[in-house]
Amino acid sequence: MHQHDASMEVLTQAIVRYAVDRVRMEPPLDAPRTPAELKAMAGRTVTERGLGGLEALRVFGEVLAPACISADHPRFLSFVPTAPTEASILFDLVVGASNIYAGSWMEGGGAVFAENEALRYLADLAGMPAAAGGVFVSGGTAGNLSALIAARWRWRQRAGGRFDRTRGLIISSKGAHSSIAQACRAMDTDEVQVTSDSEGRLHVENLREAVATLAPEDRERVFAVVATCGTTNAGVIDDLDAAADVAAELGVWFHVDGAYGGAGLAAPSVRAHYHGIERADSFIVDPHKWLFAPFDCCALLYADPSVARAAHTQHAEYLDVLHADEGHEEDWNPSDFAHHLSRRARGLPFWFSLATYGTGAYRDAVEQSLTVTREAARLIRESDHLELIMEPELSVVLFRRRGWTPAQYQQWSEEMLAAGTAFVVPTAWAGETVLRICVVNPRTTVDDVRLILDSLT
Numbered sequence: 061m062h063q064h065d066a067s068m069e070v071l072t073q074a075i076v077r078y079a080v081d082r083v084r085m086e087p088p089l090d091a092p093r094t095p096a097e098l099k100a101m102a103g104r105t106v107t108e109r110g111l112g113g114l115e116a117l118r119v120f121g122e123v124l125a126p127a128c129i130s131a132d133h134p135r136f137l138s139f140v141p142t143a144p145t146e147a148s149i150l151f152d153l154v155v156g157a158s159n160i161y162a163g164s165w166m167e168g169g170g171a172v173f174a175e176n177e178a179l180r181y182l183a184d185l186a187g188m189p190a191a192a193g194g195v196f197v198s199g200g201t202a203g204n205l206s207a208l209i210a211a212r213w214r215w216r217q218r219a220g221g222r223f224d225r226t227r228g229l230i231i232s233s234k235g236a237h238s239s240i241a242q243a244c245r246a247m248d249t250d251e252v253q254v255t256s257d258s259e260g261r262l263h264v265e266n267l268r269e270a271v272a273t274l275a276p277e278d279r280e281r282v283f284a285v286v287a288t289c290g291t292t293n294a295g296v297i298d299d300l301d302a303a304a305d306v307a308a309e310l311g312v313w314f315h316v317d318g319a320y321g322g323a324g325l326a327a328p329s330v331r332a333h334y335h336g337i338e339r340a341d342s343f344i345v346d347p348h349k350w351l352f353a354p355f356d357c358c359a360l361l362y363a364d365p366s367v368a369r370a371a372h373t374q375h376a377e378y379l380d381v382l383h384a385d386e387g388h389e390e391d392w393n394p395s396d397f398a399h400h401l402s403r404r405a406r407g408l409p410f411w412f413s414l415a416t417y418g419t420g421a422y423r424d425a426v427e428q429s430l431t432v433t434r435e436a437a438r439l440i441r442e443s444d445h446l447e448l449i450m451e452p453e454l455s456v457v458l459f460r461r462r463g464w465t466p467a468q469y470q471q472w473s474e475e476m477l478a479a480g481t482a483f484v485v486p487t488a489w490a491g492e493t494v495l496r497i498c499v500v501n502p503r504t505t506v507d508d509v510r511l512i513l514d515s516l517t
């Protein structure tokens with residue numbers, strides 16, 4: 061298993077060829093299959109003697125890969141698509157081959173240095189302090205949880221033991237991502253979801269009213285205010301400055317979830333909408349969403365990483381050699397900043413792509429998504445049968461097809477996928493079934509959008 065012989069060389073060439081071809085082609089959209097179908101088509105794959113690499117690769121290429129929808133297809137506009145650059149994907153192969161343990165500086169210092177360069181770029185976009193830092197985790201869900209664990213740690217620390225057995229409470233909004241509620245469940249924490257305004261934004265008056273109506277004993281339990289820059293369903297940005305004010309008045313942590321929309325910080329045309337983000341105690345953004353990195357990659361940043369380190373560092377006899385002792389005070393151990401220990405250097409594909417193309421290319425690519433989105437909104441506005449639900453703030457467009465029932469939306473969506481044309485699923489807005497497209501792929505053109513809109517007549 062661990063020798064490189066002639067047959068392994070053949071397999072090597074086949075795998076590298078497959079990967080390179082996959083990066084270069086426009087992938088077929090593909091569609092899901094049932095487990096029974098896959099069982100029948102793939103046959104038994106895990107056997108005593110093994111299939112051999114070429115046969116396993118054939119099963120993957122012919123049976124399994126086509127049962128996965130290509131999230132990087134230019135007309136995959138559901139959820140939040142993905143559009144990794146060629147450099148980032150190819151470098152992911154290098155990261156895999158190098159198998160670096162990137163949990164500690166001692167073992168992965170070179171990789172961690174590069175990851176930190178990429179984190180610094182994001183911290184600078186957000187205007188976070190020079191001391192800011194953090195770690196790349198698997199996704200926004202893991203990032204939000206880890207940030208809130210640090211927030212709770214600080215609240216309890218400051219209370220000097222008084223709240224060590226008290227259930228905490230966070231203030232978020234109705235537009236917050238489901239992962240915030242999930243973090244609260246994991247942490248046994250209560251959540252007050254402030255009513256959003258008509259476009260789904262956390263608004264200063266609603267926030268202040270929610271705080272004012274808290275009972276005194278609940279107000280003591282608040283340890284964080286969570287705002288979103290780029291809600292997943294509507295792509296709108298909360299009033300971050302007001303949320304920062306309220307967090308400061310309460311003396312609690314301010315967390316900003318930019319898993320999807322944080323990328324917009326790179327775009328001058330919308331940068332002003334993020335006013336107040338520079339006051340965040342923690343901030344997340346997923347490069348696997350709108351910053352052109354492959355799965356799975358979330359940047360988690362803290363204004364004061366020492367709090368996160370105190371909250372997250374794991375101690376064990378065999379680990380303590382890694383921690384700051386004589387001469388190692390500056391060691392940056394990524395494991396210490398989130399709820400994890402072993403980790404791959406998952407920030408490296410993003411770093412490599414930034415290093416390759418430069419930050420100007422990122423600015424332009426994010427702006428281009430915004431331009432295509434604005435054009436899409438214009439096409440919808442000018443159409444007789446479609447209706448815009450709100451002007452897009454970032455790269456999500458919500459709209460309705462006049463007169464359609466939920467079943468009609470569903471049927472249209474399924475037909476578009478079955479035909480290999482597009483993947484656009486309905487969503488709900490204020491209780492109504494509507495359509496939503498999310499543009500993050502620089503290969504998505506106005507013509508792609510027009511094709512989809514024209515099919516809605």
Ligand SMILES: *Cc1c(COP(=O)(O)O)cnc(C)c1O
Nearest residue numbers: 199200201237239292317319320
């Ligand atoms: C996608 C998203 C998340 C969750 O991120 P994952 O990487 O899917 O875990 C959290 N918050 C927001 C606003 C998102 O759009």
